[in-house]
Amino acid sequence: MECGYYDRDLCRSCTVIEVPYARQLARKQQLVRDLVDSHGEPRWLEPVASVEAGFRNKAKMVVAGKVGAPTLGILDRGGRGIDLRDCPLYPEPLTRAIHALAEFIARVRLLPYDVAKRRGELKHLIVTGNPDGRLMIRFVLRSTGQLAKIRDNTDLLRELVPHADVLSVNIQPEHKAVIEGAEEILLSRQGELIMPVNGIDLRVRPRSFFQTNTRVTEQLYRQVADWVDAVDPASVWDLYCGVGGFALHVAAPTREVAGTEISAEAVASARDTARAMGLPDEGPGSVRFLADDAAATPADLPGTPELAIVNPPRRGLEASLCAWLENSSVDHVVYSSCNATTLARDLGRMPSLRPVEARLLDMFPHTGHYEVAVLLRRG
CATH class of the missing domain: 3.40.50.150 (Vaccinia Virus protein VP39)
Structure with a gap:
């Protein structure tokens, strides 16, 4: 590859x-x-x-960069963001969604978390896709400080990512290498992503x-x-x-x-x-x-x-x-x-x-x- x-x-x-x-x-x-x-x-x-290539059904992206110009990917050794939104491990529906979500984060002006300074709000973005291209999107925040920004702009989010079935916010307040916390706030009516496997419609909740x-x-x-x-x-x-x-x-x-x-x-x-x-x-x-x-x-x-x-x-x-x-x-x-x-x-x-x-x-x-x-x- x-x-x-x-x-x-x-x-x-x-x-x-x-x-x-x-x-x-x-x-x-x-x-x-x-x-x-x-x-x-x-x-x-x-x-x-x-x-x-294109085999991963889940993208766990570190959010870094600046307000209006986020990076989605990983951090370098200095704690700076490296943007990996076109990683070839992801299938095309996930890649499209990652690009759209980067645009959403920029337009809504969510504040990326700065690991070195221990400041900011948006830590991670977790996107899961099923074989039919339906999606579950999770924003991992340091606190509920910018929850309202996401909640108030769900119409824009659905416009940019129309195949999103499940939307949620996870709160991870601690400064340590843990991707998600114990509190999950559901923003969509649907709380489970249907994952068809061998004719069985398995259901996946945000923290499953x-x-x-x-x-x-x-x-x-x-x-x-x-x-x-x-x-x-x-x-x-x-x-x-x-x-x-x-x-x-x-x-x-x-x-x-x-x-x-x-x-x-x-x-x-x-x-x-x-x-x-x-x-x-x-x-x-x-x-x-x-x-x-x-x-x-x-x-x-x-x-x-x-x-x-x-x-x-x-x-x-x-x-x-x-x-x-x-x-x-x-x-x-x-x-x-x-x-x-x-x-x-x-x-x-x-x-x-x-x-x-x-x-x-x-x-x-x-x-x-x-x-x-x-x-x-x-x-």
Whole structure:
């Protein structure tokens, strides 16, 4: 992939962009195989490649510059803004929206936050797009001082970005490297962005997590659904379920599925999708969601599932959850990981659950990051 920002040494976020993509993929495959194979030598399926450009469904832009002349992108080492509004990682609808939002910020005269001086208001702009070009736009402010400026000019905002379904302001008052705060102020009637994935209309709220590469995410969900259907368990737990992607993909008429996620917003979105799909929340064919810490799930849900899906953050599973899975009667586990190092550590904590099949899915071309899914079987 060609990138003028990289060539001009303005942005080095894509750390391996100079490596041919086929070689990037082969390196990642070898890395995860080296870490996983010592725990059982699973059969490795063909890696899932991404398109090389235009794959990101979310742009997180630092806002800098001056009133009337903002930059949207990153900061240099001196804290000055580097404008990246034409980054080739974003699909065309996101790029158009970023340009329009820069115009909105300039015309409304929002005050960019100055990191060095600790002054200003607008810190970040977060734009999420779905496959149909619909958008969720979030302004991250230091305080509510310029909230009225945004609220009073939503007509202009919708004129400039007509495909925006969800508009919100997030308040992040602290001077530290945290993109968003706990307070979200919704400015639109619609509070969820519909994210169609494999025929399921997932719902994403402003503070909910969703994978940044929608096409590869579709294949991840299909792969996990194929594994689950081949095992055909009567009961499934989806731990760290997010907005319910895995749980809703493995729903079946005779299967009971339960998902747990610590984010109440994500659980609310998952429940909304389940209701829209007409799925009951108890009995055969049910899918229900619980706002809970994944490590606490065994104590908070009755019984034991025949199969568990785990999709933890980079730090991996809690040791207590590994111990419970190891000593439980769970026959199969599907582990989706963005960090093969912690995945390998957790496999070492669960020696009775052996990897039998695995697949690399490249969510993040031009970087060292990836997703890997592994099917584990007891014995």
